[in-house]
Amino acid sequence: MGGQPDYYWVYGPIGPNAGSALGNLLGDPLLLVEAATNAAVKPLLPLWLFGTLLLLPLRSATTLCLLPLLAERMLSDNPNHWSIAHHYDALLWPVLLTAVLEVLGRLYLRSGTHRRAARGLGTAVVAGSLLCSLLLGGISVLTPAYWRPSASNAALVRGAQRIPDGALVEADNQVVPRLVDRTDVVLVDATPRGRDYVLIRSDTRTFPFQTAHEQAERIELLLAHGYRRVWAEDGVELLHRESDEPVPGARIPDGNSTPVKEIVPRDVGHNLFKG
Structure with a gap:
């Protein structure tokens, strides 16, 4: 769909393309673990996603829907995919929050003791989420300078x-x-x-x-x-x-042009909260 077969393939550690990656993983499943932990930031990503919700999504089968999206990021060799500074979390959070609501709902439907526990967990999740939002973005949003362009x-x-x-x-x-x-x-x-x-x-x-x-x-x-x-x-x-003088290295875009694949700068991908 992107027009160039390998443009969005960013999984070099497990293979140069989807077919070879599948064969490599069947032959050596540990490649998954190696690819998901070959940068210090990668293990912090699921810790952040599940930890901020008190690990509640892990009690719901709905969270299985998250695995392809999470694997897509953690197995990538593009450092932009590892942090929470960009938009790559957008499709994960609806699944996570749905799983949390499912777990809290099940707890609430049990005995009175569990209902009180469910209310307590719900309050803790909401409070924790609000605190994280405030610390990461809320303070900036409330600062007038945030709304002024650089x-x-x-x-x-x-x-x-x-x-x-x-x-x-x-x-x-x-x-x-x-x-x-x-x-x-x-x-x-x-x-x-x-x-x-x-x-x-x-x-x-x-x-x-x-x-x-x-x-x-x-x-x-x-x-x-x-x-x-x-x-x-x-x-x-x-x-x-101002003139038709040729520019060295110039290429005029046409119907046969292909996009230039991104090379991520070396200082990107070392911080979970910064892209």
Whole structure:
């Protein structure tokens, strides 16, 4: 569905593709354990998911629905999948909370003593969840500065407003959604595309670059081969192509183009709470 067979295959430790991975696991099931524990953050993920709910989901068969989703993350060799900083928890929590409600409901339907215990457990789960939410995100949400965009992100929006409708554009990952409805835009990445406008940061790393230095190098490459800087603010630059001079390494997207597979920076994946 992604268009390139191996683009979303991030399970190198168990095999180069699904078929070989299945064969490897049948021959050596311990590969599952090795792949799920080959980074310190990985075992912390289920500990966080189940521990914050007092391990109650483990008493419900509904939790079995969670296994494919959890395995998809823990067996991955993409460090972005191991933390709770991104959206990868989104499909797990409905299953976890359904399992908790099921367990609490069963306890409540028993004798009076168990009903009091169920109420106590329910209160503890709610209190624990609220406390975790407050510590991780609630304090930020209640801080006025949280709702103000960074100087860099605000500059990206201003730069995007300077790009005319219908233009061919390469743009920073954070601002592409603001351009898709009125321009022909692709993500600015490791390969120059020779487009009319390039909206890029120069001093803040952004996906899919490895370092901010790579972005600065890209800007210098384009300025040396037919582009002109038409606007710059807060580390964001808008370049416009002024000539047909070829850019070294450029590839023009067409129907046969394939996406560039992400290479995750080395400093990603060492913290459960930070992506």
